[in-house]
Amino acid sequence: MAKNENESSEDHVEPEELDAECAAQVREELGDDAIVEMLRKMVLIRRFEEHAGRSYQRRKIRGFCHLYSGQEAVAVGSLKAAGDDDYIIGHYRDHGHALAAGMEPNVVMAELFGKAPGCAGGKGGSMHLYDVERNFMGGWGIVGGQIPLGAGLAFALNYRGDEAACLAYLGDGAIHQGVVHEALNMASLWELPLVTIVENNQYAMGTAVERVSSTTALEKKADSHQIYSEVVDGQDLFQVYDAVRRARKRAIEDDEPSWLHVQTYRYYGHSMTDPAPYRGKDEVNQQRDLRDPIVRLREWIIAEDIVTQDEIDAIDDEMEALVKESIEFADSSDFPDLSELTTNVYIDWPAEID
Amino acid sequence: MREIAFRQALNEALAEEMKRDEDVFLIGEEVAEYNGAYKVSKGLLDEFGARRVIDTPITEAGFAGIGIGAAMAGLRPVVEMMTFNFAILALDQIINHAAKARYMSDGQLSVPLVVRGAGGAGGSLAAQHSQSLEAQYAHAPGLKVMMPATPKDAKGMLKTAIRDPDPVIFIESEVLYGLNGEVPEEEYLIPVGKADKKREGDDCTVISWSRALHFAIQGADKVAEDDGVEVDLIDLRTVRPFDRDMVAESVKRTNRVVVVEEGWPFASVGASISEWVSRELFDWLDAPVERVHQRDVPMPYAFNLETASLPSADRIADAIRRACYIEV
Numbered sequence: 001m002a003k004n005e006n007e008s009s010e011d012h013v014e015p016e017e018l019d020a021e022c023a024a025q026v027r028e029e030l031g032d033d034a035i036v037e038m039l040r041k042m043v044l045i046r047r048f049e050e051h052a053g054r055s056y057q058r059r060k061i062r063g064f065c066h067l068y069s070g071q072e073a074v075a076v077g078s079l080k081a082a083g084d085d086d087y088i089i090g091h092y093r094d095h096g097h098a099l100a101a102g103m104e105p106n107v108v109m110a111e112l113f114g115k116a117p118g119c120a121g122g123k124g125g126s127m128h129l130y131d132v133e134r135n136f137m138g139g140w141g142i143v144g145g146q147i148p149l150g151a152g153l154a155f156a157l158n159y160r161g162d163e164a165a166c167l168a169y170l171g172d173g174a175i176h177q178g179v180v181h182e183a184l185n186m187a188s189l190w191e192l193p194l195v196t197i198v199e200n201n202q203y204a205m206g207t208a209v210e211r212v213s214s215t216t217a218l219e220k221k222a223d224s225h226q227i228y229s230e231v232v233d234g235q236d237l238f239q240v241y242d243a244v245r246r247a248r249k250r251a252i253e254d255d256e257p258s259w260l261h262v263q264t265y266r267y268y269g270h271s272m273t274d275p276a277p278y279r280g281k282d283e284v285n286q287q288r289d290l291r292d293p294i295v296r297l298r299e300w301i302i303a304e305d306i307v308t309q310d311e312i313d314a315i316d317d318e319m320e321a322l323v324k325e326s327i328e329f330a331d332s333s334d335f336p337d338l339s340e341l342t343t344n345v346y347i348d349w350p351a352e353i354d
Numbered sequence: 355m356r357e358i359a360f361r362q363a364l365n366e367a368l369a370e371e372m373k374r375d376e377d378v379f380l381i382g383e384e385v386a387e388y389n390g391a392y393k394v395s396k397g398l399l400d401e402f403g404a405r406r407v408i409d410t411p412i413t414e415a416g417f418a419g420i421g422i423g424a425a426m427a428g429l430r431p432v433v434e435m436m437t438f439n440f441a442i443l444a445l446d447q448i449i450n451h452a453a454k455a456r457y458m459s460d461g462q463l464s465v466p467l468v469v470r471g472a473g474g475a476g477g478s479l480a481a482q483h484s485q486s487l488e489a490q491y492a493h494a495p496g497l498k499v500m501m502p503a504t505p506k507d508a509k510g511m512l513k514t515a516i517r518d519p520d521p522v523i524f525i526e527s528e529v530l531y532g533l534n535g536e537v538p539e540e541e542y543l544i545p546v547g548k549a550d551k552k553r554e555g556d557d558c559t560v561i562s563w564s565r566a567l568h569f570a571i572q573g574a575d576k577v578a579e580d581d582g583v584e585v586d587l588i589d590l591r592t593v594r595p596f597d598r599d600m601v602a603e604s605v606k607r608t609n610r611v612v613v614v615e616e617g618w619p620f621a622s623v624g625a626s627i628s629e630w631v632s633r634e635l636f637d638w639l640d641a642p643v644e645r646v647h648q649r650d651v652p653m654p655y656a657f658n659l660e661t662a663s664l665p666s667a668d669r670i671a672d673a674i675r676r677a678c679y680i681e682v
Contacts (some may be wrong), residue, residue, distance in 0.1 A: 087427065121460035132462040137426060142450045148416050149451060152423015152431075159379070159405070159429060179447070182416025189411070344461040345495050347519040350547045350595050353495075 013289040018236045018300045026238040030080075032306045038080055038237060039301065040315050042072040042294050045096045047316075047323040048105060049268075052095065052112055052126075055327060056272045061112045064141075065126045068096035070267040073293035074199050075100040075169075077240030081248055083164055087135045087153040089146050090169030092127035093199075093266075094139035097169065101136045103129070109326035115333040122336045123344070143204075144170060144177030147196065151183040154192035154257070165193040165251040167244070173204025175221050176212065184225040184259070193251035195244060196222075196259045199234065201266040206278045222259035234264030235293040265291065355536040363505040363537050364394045364470075364526065367512035368432065370541070372402050375430060378516055379406040381417055382434030382471070391436045392472055392531050418444035418469065422452045422521075425467040430516060435471030438487050438525055444469075445490065452521040453496030468515045470524035473501070474565050474616050475653055475664060477529060484653035484660075486564075486617025491523040492594040492626070498546055499523045499594040499623075501564040505535035507591055510544030518546060527565035527616075549597035551604075555584030558674050559604040561627060562614040563590040566665055569646075570614045573670025580671070581680055593623045598630070605631060609640040610677040614670055619647040644673040 027035060049067040056065050068075070075096040082088065082101075090097050098108050103119060111118030112126050120130055129139040137153060140146035150168030157164050174180055175198060187194040200218055202209055210216050219229040228250060232243040240262060247258035265287045269276035276284075288295075298312055342353040358366075372378045379402075384391050386399040386409040399407040410417040414435060421431035435441040441448070448469060455463040475484035492499045500515055500522055502508040508526065515522040552567065553574055562570040567589045574585035586604045590596050605611055611631050615624035628643040649663045672682045 120458060123460045124458045128458040130459040130462045132459065138459060142446060145446060145451055148419020148447060149423035149426065152420040153427050155420050156424045156427030156429050179415045179419060182413035183419065185411060186416060186420060344456050351598060
């Protein structure tokens with residue numbers, strides 16, 4: 001199997017360099033081990049999604065399955081900036097966030113397979129991953145609906161006087177929903193520690209952002225709410241980390257929410273049933289060749305002599321093995337017992353559930 | 355026993371629960387400085403401050419979602435909807451988010467939330483402000499729906515709703531806010547899912563809740579006087595889950611049932627209860643289940659048409675007579 005099938009279509013095209021100044025500053029702050037760890041997570045997500053896609057084709061995973069490949073730096077960079085007490089909430093393209101937040105590939109894959117050891121006992125599936133002990137408050141399936149919830153989590157932090165923030169993810173398709181703006185208005189009014197991370201992967205399902213947005217400068221969408229915003233290169237791990245680190249600091253120290261317009265790209269269609277006929281192959285290849293977040297990070301890491309090519313290859317092998325193990329784990333696990341059908345609807349219910 | 359108004363009973367419930375539990379707060383339109391559109395939250399801002407009594411912009415979906423998120427973080431929000439007509443805007447947040455959180459996360463998330471406010475017909479408010487929408491919520495697994503008919507129940511039920519670990523939709527009839535009734539001074543709680551017998555009789559079971567209960571009481575008085583029919587009158591109080599035990603015990607005795615509700619007939623709470631009675635208690639029934647409900651039209655403004663649309667003592671009395679095979 002071509003290990004790096006998703007990273008590059010041509011061998012000799014030079015990808016864009018990462019922002020050197022930002023990279024140096026993050027390196028100074030976090031150290032080399034942390035950077036290698038982030039690379040490992042990004043590779044883990046890339047491999048995880050490849051196998052999830054294949055398992056979908058084998059009908060082991062069903063329903064809606066939205067792959068995160070191409071967007072890895074957003075989840076990994078932003079969650080590296082998160083504090084232990086921060087809440088994390090997001091959309092249904094959530095495998096990457098779950099893994100970046102530290103959830104085990106086994107429990108995430110088992111959930112995709114609808115198996116009992118899945119993080120939600122098989123009741124949630126691909127779109128509804130949760131790990132509340134890690135403050136990972138899920139994976140929500142109604143476009144934009146998670147943003148008021150994120151504002152509510154941020155409200156609770158404020159109410160209790162906790163020194164933490166809520167990171168709330170949404171896509172470019174969600175930014176036009178009324179509830180998003182209702183939540184932004186209240187977040188601004190009440191100075192909630194809410195960091196909204198707009199993952200602009202250029203398409204809301206099959207609709208290009210310029211076809212549905214009054215401006216493609218999505219950072220401006222928060223202006224009327226008097227919320228701080230900025231544009232972030234979502235394919236540059238360090239810029240994502242740095243923008244979220246600063247946004248989090250603003251949220252906690254200055255009681256100021258943020259709206260980050262993170263420019264990224266998804267390699268697969270909207271979901272597994274979308275062959276993405278609305279965009280050319282050239283566009284996808286160009287993104288892979290020039291902007292791939294893993295390739296760009298790898299090039300930088302090698303140029304900086306942080307690890308060798310051999311060590312990078314070893315990471316690939318290790319992550320591939322980890323994901324394969326998760327597939328085996330998910331495949332060999334049991335489906336939930338039928339008695340689970342009626343559990344956790346309520347804490348208690350006076351009658352037998354019909 | 356002292357008598358207080360329905361709205362004051364609700365106010366006491368809020369104040370007591372906020373005093374008892376620092377995590378309880380009230381959020382909604384006009385709840386703080388204006389003291390509530392229906393004065394349910396009167397004085398609470400003064401007593402508890404702006405941190406816990408929070409005025410919102412007019413964004414039902416947005417502040418419902420903030421309540422749900424805060425509940426997911428362990429707080430106990432009481433979200434006031436000025437009326438449930440406006441809460442339709444928040445149905446996505448309530449049904450797609452609040453009602454699903456526990457199940458989708460397989461028990462990791464809890465949403466100890468109360469969404470409360472005015473429901474039903476107010477009086478000459480026309481179609482968009484006169485709706486009984488409990489069926490919207492009672493339809494969805496994950497939600498509980500409570501609808502008190504008396505000041506005493508309003509207080510005891512709201513306190514229970516606030517303490518419930520799952521989302522509770524708490525609908526208060528707009529025209530009952532001024533109703534006076536006996537309310538104990540000492541603390542009491544009224545459990546979820548327990549109905550109340552308002553009148554004992556062996557001839558016909560009448561099942562109702564919220565404002566329609568008061569029409570049913572008048573209907574029962576009428577048939578007692580005119581026809582000597584003794585009604586076993588049940589106030590469901592909680593419509594989901596409803597008190598199957600009390601309904602079954604009564605129907606097995608009376609063998610006749612009338613279900614009275616303020617709202618529309620199709621796909622309604624009354625329809626579901628009638629279906630349950632017809633199926634589960636078929637062998638005990640001596641007559642088809644009768645129903646009284648709002649006529650199947652949007653609420654008109656004209657005073658005479660509005661009255662003609664709502665259930666009435668006369669219509670309920672006739673339904674009881676039909677159930678008892680007394681010529682109408």
